[in-house]
Amino acid sequence: MNKGYQSLFKEGKDLNKKSSVERSARTIEEINEKIRNGDVQVLSVSEMKELVESSGVQVAFKDVDVITTGTFGAMCSSGAVINIGHADPPIKIEKAWINDVPVSHPGAAVDLYIGATQMSETQPFEYGGGHVIEDLIKGKEVELRATAYGTDCYPRTKLEVTLTKDDLNQFQMLNFRNGYQRYACATNGRDETIYTYMGKLLPKYRNSTYSGSGELNPLSNDPDYETIGLGTRIFLNGGVGYVIGEGTQHSPGNGFGTIMVKGDAKAMDPKFIRGATFTNYGTTLYNGIGIPIPILNEGIVHKVAVRDEDIYTNIVDYGVPRRDRPTLGTVNYKTLKSGRVTIDDRSVKVSSVSSLKKAYAISETLKEWIAEGRFYLTAPIERQPTDSVANPMRKPKGLAFVEDVVHDAVTCTEDEEIEEVARRLINRNINHLVVVDAEGKLSGIVTSWDVTKSIANGKGALSDFIVREVHSASLNEPLETALRRMTEHNISALPVTDGEGRVTGIVTSEDISKLLGGGRFG
Amino acid sequence: MAASVRVILRFSKENVDRPITSQVILEQGTPVNILSARMNQQGGEILVEIDADHVEGVIKAFRERGVTVDVRRLIEKDDDKCVDCGACVSICPMDALTFDDDHSVILLEDRCNGVTCGLCVDTCPQRAIRLIG
Numbered sequence: 001m002n003k004g005y006q007s008l009f010k011e012g013k014d015l016n017k018k019s020s021v022e023r024s025a026r027t028i029e030e031i032n033e034k035i036r037n038g039d040v041q042v043l044s045v046s047e048m049k050e051l052v053e054s055s056g057v058q059v060a061f062k063d064v065d066v067i068t069t070g071t072f073g074a075m076c077s078s079g080a081v082i083n084i085g086h087a088d089p090p091i092k093i094e095k096a097w098i099n100d101v102p103v104s105h106p107g108a109a110v111d112l113y114i115g116a117t118q119m120s121e122t123q124p125f126e127y128g129g130g131h132v133i134e135d136l137i138k139g140k141e142v143e144l145r146a147t148a149y150g151t152d153c154y155p156r157t158k159l160e161v162t163l164t165k166d167d168l169n170q171f172q173m174l175n176f177r178n179g180y181q182r183y184a185c186a187t188n189g190r191d192e193t194i195y196t197y198m199g200k201l202l203p204k205y206r207n208s209t210y211s212g213s214g215e216l217n218p219l220s221n222d223p224d225y226e227t228i229g230l231g232t233r234i235f236l237n238g239g240v241g242y243v244i245g246e247g248t249q250h251s252p253g254n255g256f257g258t259i260m261v262k263g264d265a266k267a268m269d270p271k272f273i274r275g276a277t278f279t280n281y282g283t284t285l286y287n288g289i290g291i292p293i294p295i296l297n298e299g300i301v302h303k304v305a306v307r308d309e310d311i312y313t314n315i316v317d318y319g320v321p322r323r324d325r326p327t328l329g330t331v332n333y334k335t336l337k338s339g340r341v342t343i344d345d346r347s348v349k350v351s352s353v354s355s356l357k358k359a360y361a362i363s364e365t366l367k368e369w370i371a372e373g374r375f376y377l378t379a380p381i382e383r384q385p386t387d388s389v390a391n392p393m394r395k396p397k398g399l400a401f402v403e404d405v406v407h408d409a410v411t412c413t414e415d416e417e418i419e420e421v422a423r424r425l426i427n428r429n430i431n432h433l434v435v436v437d438a439e440g441k442l443s444g445i446v447t448s449w450d451v452t453k454s455i456a457n458g459k460g461a462l463s464d465f466i467v468r469e470v471h472s473a474s475l476n477e478p479l480e481t482a483l484r485r486m487t488e489h490n491i492s493a494l495p496v497t498d499g500e501g502r503v504t505g506i507v508t509s510e511d512i513s514k515l516l517g518g519g520r521f522g
Numbered sequence: 523m524a525a526s527v528r529v530i531l532r533f534s535k536e537n538v539d540r541p542i543t544s545q546v547i548l549e550q551g552t553p554v555n556i557l558s559a560r561m562n563q564q565g566g567e568i569l570v571e572i573d574a575d576h577v578e579g580v581i582k583a584f585r586e587r588g589v590t591v592d593v594r595r596l597i598e599k600d601d602d603k604c605v606d607c608g609a610c611v612s613i614c615p616m617d618a619l620t621f622d623d624d625h626s627v628i629l630l631e632d633r634c635n636g637v638t639c640g641l642c643v644d645t646c647p648q649r650a651i652r653l654i655g
């Protein structure tokens with residue numbers, strides 16, 4: 001790798017001047033000059049990889065000035081800042097909605113931010129901020145509603161107006177986190193289907209999904225951020241945009257780099273930006289990003305030669321609703337793109353939730369722009385961190401897991417006399433007895449109500465009214481999911497079991513609501 | 523094209539001679555497009571396509587005239603909405619939704635027809651897949 005160029009970069013020296021140390025280097029100025037003259041050598045990133053493989057690094061460096069990358073996928077931390085101009089009389093907007101989607105108001109009177117994941121209040125989970133942005137870009141009319149408390153300088157308290165993008169003073173995409181270098185491959189070990197931002201995941205590892213374009217991804221081709229940083233001009237959703245720094249959760253230290261971007265949405269192309277909705281998760285926005293990588297030195301050629309088989313990610317069980325989900329293995333993008341991965345020694349179908357076809361189209365389009373002299377390169381004016389890692393949150397206040405509220409379960413066995421069981425319920429002042437077998441494994445549950453009924457009727461053995469299809473919880477499960485299960489099945493307690501099905505305790509909805517201060521989850 | 527529904531009409535010996543299909547077309551004011559037919563004096567089956575907006579009225583009209591109606595469930599993918607993401611591909615147990623050589627996601631109807639489990643419908647982030655029938 002060519003360290004010379006990189007260290008120059010770090011010292012913040014003029015990047016565009018050839019230094020004596022760096023004889024075999026090319027500058028961005030030289031490349032732009034060639035773009036102007038119409039003789040720039042530009043390849044798509046896939047063509048470049050083939051060239052390096054067939055002709056070697058030196059030839060590729062000599063023959064190619066710039067390559068184009070591409071990615072197209074769901075990027076939730078996206079949105080657009082709009083300025084809608086002042087009404088007469090003017091309003092200082094307090095709350096606003098576009099097509100019934102709340103658009104927040106972080107600044108002054110008529111600046112709004114349309115967040116991709118905000119959902120319509122009338123069509124939640126189907127229409128959201130991402131769709132509003134798409135509709136505006138398509139030139140559609142949208143309905144804006146706003147309310148305000150009214151001030152001396154802004155007397156208006158209500159506003160209803162129809163708008164198109166032409167009515168907006170500014171319509172700027174402003175995405176906090178885009179272009180993830182790579183992402184985990186998601187699967188689901190639970191015995192029920194789950195709906196996630198990685199799509200629908202069938203029970204028991206019956207399918208899996210991944211995201212990202214692998215070897216086409218911009219950041220995978222410039223992992224040391226030699227050319228991508230604040231000020232890099234990029235293809236953004238069919239228009240021109242800029243990298244404005246590291247994205248939130250930028251984690252290049254473990255291969256999960258991100259970028260923050262902006263761009264004029266008025267000039268974007270609906271072919272490369274789409275509102276989207278993930279069932280039971282919510283709405284989001286598919287963005288298309290293409291970044292040119294100038295081939296400034298041979299080191300960069302080595303890096304852009306990276307192939308799908310070199311880019312690894314983890315297979316992660318999204319069935320476990322925790323921050324640190326269990327990893328079931330590692331896999332490279334070549335395998336992911338093949339359509340099958342191995343999970344638990346089984347071959348499982350895998351498909352993307354981002355679009356490889358669009359990623360190719362983006363890298364091709366950007367290539368054309370450069371070849372036709374419609375797009376010039378910029379050098380970053382500040383580099384992104386290359387080794388930082390995103391930290392998890394501090395432990396939040398309050399109780400979060402079943403283990404925080406679990407208490408000992410009072411148990412019985414199936415062969416016990418009913419009177420004995422009734423006495424235990426009364427003495428311990430409880431409503432549930434957990435039935436266990438000889439090994440202490442869960443075999444059913446008995447409620448005080450059933451026991452009372454049977455004693456009042458003067459008949460029945462214990463085994464007649466044991467509920468045998470019991471829902472249970474595990475110690476490390478979030479309280480919310482345990483509570484959701486109770487509500488779903490209209491039950492008030494869950495025995496807690498370990499991995500082998502042995503009873504280790506019980507949680508009741510009463511305990512949870514008492515500890516949580518009631519109401520919040522009701 | 524407006525969405526359409528495929529329906530199998532079964533005629534018996536008693537009603538096979540009557541001009542039921544044309545009666546229904548006139549009464550409902552919508553075309554009933556015959557895709558295939560297998561008929562003789564003893565009765566028979568025809569496979570027809572009906573405009574989705576009129577399907578309820580048409581089915582009722584046939585049933586009132588003693589025709590047995592089976593609705594064929596069908597999957598339809600709107601290629602204008604589809605962004606070829608592939609979220610539906612790993613879900614499909616029949617490999618009916620699959621990647622083409624140019625990375626497009628295509629629906630191979632033959633593999634889906636008859637199974638038509640519907641699993642793919644709510645996986646699509648673009649709502650490009652519909653279950654008809």
Ligand code: SF4
Nearest residue numbers: 614634638639640642
């Ligand atoms: S309905 Fe079922 S079989 Fe048919 S395409 Fe969808 S997932 Fe595949």
Ligand code: SF4
Nearest residue numbers: 604605607608610646
């Ligand atoms: S999930 Fe929808 S958008 Fe994605 S490939 Fe399938 S049909 Fe197309």
